[in-house]
Amino acid sequence: MIRFDAVTKTYADGTRAVGEFSLTIPSHHATVFVGSSGSGKTTLLRMVNRMVEPTSGSVWIDGQDVSTADPVQLRRSIGYVLQQGGLLPHRTVLDNVATVAILNGTPKARARALASEMLERVGLSADLGRRFPAQLSGGQQQRVGVARALVPDPNILLMDEPFGAVDPIVRRELQNELGRLQRELGKTILFVTHDIDEAFRLGDEVVVLRTGGEIAQCGTPADILAHPADDFVRHFIGADAAGGDHEARKLTTRDVDGQRIVFDSTGRPLGVIEP
Numbered sequence: 001m002i003r004f005d006a007v008t009k010t011y012a013d014g015t016r017a018v019g020e021f022s023l024t025i026p027s028h029h030a031t032v033f034v035g036s037s038g039s040g041k042t043t044l045l046r047m048v049n050r051m052v053e054p055t056s057g058s059v060w061i062d063g064q065d066v067s068t069a070d071p072v073q074l075r076r077s078i079g080y081v082l083q084q085g086g087l088l089p090h091r092t093v094l095d096n097v098a099t100v101a102i103l104n105g106t107p108k109a110r111a112r113a114l115a116s117e118m119l120e121r122v123g124l125s126a127d128l129g130r131r132f133p134a135q136l137s138g139g140q141q142q143r144v145g146v147a148r149a150l151v152p153d154p155n156i157l158l159m160d161e162p163f164g165a166v167d168p169i170v171r172r173e174l175q176n177e178l179g180r181l182q183r184e185l186g187k188t189i190l191f192v193t194h195d196i197d198e199a200f201r202l203g204d205e206v207v208v209l210r211t212g213g214e215i216a217q218c219g220t221p222a223d224i225l226a227h228p229a230d231d232f233v234r235h236f237i238g239a240d241a242a243g244g245d246h247e248a249r250k251l252t253t254r255d256v257d258g259q260r261i262v263f264d265s266t267g268r269p270l271g272v273i274e275p
């Protein structure tokens with residue numbers, strides 16, 4: 001469980017990125033922070049592994065205040081996947097994936113075996129492990145980023161727009177794979193995106209943020225779709241006919257063969273909401 005307790009963040013230049021933010025994130029679920037650029041999503045995510053220190057307030061993981069944890073240990077115990085993979089360019093893919101396990105004290109051979117297994121698990125063949133990151137496609141690099149984060153078997157996985165830089169088809173594939181992995185592994189995932197469709201597809205719980213890290217609405221995708229809290233949320237999820245940034249669409253849900261399907265205004269199915 002991750003708990004944000006009245007955290008705020010004002011950067012050195014005076015930018016108030018997060019007002020006062022409190023939220024409990026349940027274990028073994030995927031929680032998605034979604035909001036437009038500058039709403040404070042990344043700032044909040046990075047408070048969890050202390051890459052950003054709150055100006056006031058605290059973040060707790062399973063009852064421990066993270067400000068009392070050793071930051072290096074903390075970061076090694078939490079998986080972190082970034083938009084631009086963050087892979088080490090001069091190390092092979094296999095070594096990239098094995099690195100954190102080695103740093104955590106796993107013997108090299110064992111770490112490499114784990115890395116190889118994890119590459120397969122994220123849908124990459126073992127022989128890709130011998131390549132260097134630049135010899136992979138963007139989608140493959142993101143899979144490597146996910147594998148690398150999972151090798152130390154962290155309880156928590158932080159994902160900051162991990163699929164933002166790949167084309168829509170690959171993006172959809174990666175989302176599906178992550179959904180599958182999550183069903184298998186049951187990690188506590190905190191995922192940041194500005195894409196509401198991605199948020200609804202991946203989140204058990206979705207937190208819609210306004211500027212300053214203010215929570216506009218928090219709930220399951222079905223709750224938010226069925227009962228948007230206000231005009232801001234209605235607009236953000238594209239459910240208002242006025243459109244704005246999003247293509248105008250009215251979303252509806254319908255139960256089909258025991259599954260809850262989301263449809264757009266033209267009747268096109270957008271996806272299935274997991275029960």
Ligand SMILES: Nc1ncnc2c1ncn2[C@@H]1O[C@H](COP(=O)(O)OP(=O)(O)OP(=O)(O)O)[C@@H](O)[C@H]1O
Pocket residue numbers: 011012013015016017035036037038039040041042043044194
């Ligand atoms: N190091 C920094 N110094 C000053 N201001 C910052 C810093 N990092 C972020 N900010 C500002 O804080 C606010 C929140 O930024 P943050 O990156 O958390 O938002 P975000 O919702 O993740 O945005 P994006 O989707 O564009 O990544 C923005 O106004 C941003 O310009």
